[in-house]
Amino acid sequence: MKEVAVLLNAMREAGVVSDYALFGAAAQMRYTEAVATLDADILVAIPASDRLDVLSPIYTFCNKAGYHPEGEAVRVGSWPVQFMPAFSPLTEAAMKEADTADFDGVPLRVVRADYLAVLALSVGRAKDFARILALIESGSVTPDRIQDLARVYGLHEAWIRYKARFINE
Amino acid sequence: MNDVPQMMQRQADWQKTRAHLSWPEKMKQAETLRDASLKWRAKPNIPKPASRIPPPEY
Numbered sequence: 001m002k003e004v005a006v007l008l009n010a011m012r013e014a015g016v017v018s019d020y021a022l023f024g025a026a027a028q029m030r031y032t033e034a035v036a037t038l039d040a041d042i043l044v045a046i047p048a049s050d051r052l053d054v055l056s057p058i059y060t061f062c063n064k065a066g067y068h069p070e071g072e073a074v075r076v077g078s079w080p081v082q083f084m085p086a087f088s089p090l091t092e093a094a095m096k097e098a099d100t101a102d103f104d105g106v107p108l109r110v111v112r113a114d115y116l117a118v119l120a121l122s123v124g125r126a127k128d129f130a131r132i133l134a135l136i137e138s139g140s141v142t143p144d145r146i147q148d149l150a151r152v153y154g155l156h157e158a159w160i161r162y163k164a165r166f167i168n169e
Numbered sequence: 170m171n172d173v174p175q176m177m178q179r180q181a182d183w184q185k186t187r188a189h190l191s192w193p194e195k196m197k198q199a200e201t202l203r204d205a206s207l208k209w210r211a212k213p214n215i216p217k218p219a220s221r222i223p224p225p226e227y
Contacts, residue, residue: 001193001196002193025199026196026199029192029195029196029199030192030195031188032188033184033185033187033188033195034187034190034195034196034198034199034202035199035202036199036202036203036206037199037203038203038206038207078200079200101192103192103193104193138188
């Protein structure tokens with residue numbers, strides 16, 4: 001993951017992306033026990049472009065750095081890395097409000113626990129629901145904070161359903 | 170076997186302490202988990218669910 005952090009910082013310095021933030025299971029592990037995951041998910045902000053394939057400059061940069069595509073991802077060291085453009089107000093805010101953490105001495109932008117929980121709520125798979133519970137149990141986010149953010153991003157109904165199903169006894 | 174609930178609780182408490190490891194350490198654990206998972210997925214002889222129930226033999 002250190003290699004991923006170095007690559008992402010270089011990408012930002014080169015202006016290929018204007019910002020980035022790690023999210024998903026790899027980011028969750030900052031707060032919880034280790035969990036099984038196959039790849040690292042990265043939100044990216046791409047400078048204004050009229051290209052149809054907005055991820056193309058990222059793939060070109062990675063290729064020049066010696067990192068090659070593998071399915072829908074780019075293999076960086078031992079991690080397949082998937083890039084996702086920040087495409088909605090929620091993902092944009094999650095990236096903008098991300099922490100800059102230290103990963104083995106390298107700065108790495110990572111989505112905060114509260115936004116991780118609301119992103120998981122917005123996706124809504126079983127493993128996303130488990131992620132919300134794990135984050136709450138770790139004490140890194142409260143149900144009240146999730147509720148506040150869910151309301152801002154149009155997920156209030158989804159949160160009410162989630163709460164009734166998994167939190168309220 | 171009346172102490173089983175206590176044993177389970179101790180195990181759960183011990184597992185929770187792993188959340189306090191450093192993030193890089195937890196990522197190394199995740200890499201180990203992932204590699205083990207990929208090896209299992211690559212095994213050709215994992216039984217698959219039967220596509221249909223075979224007819225009874227009389």
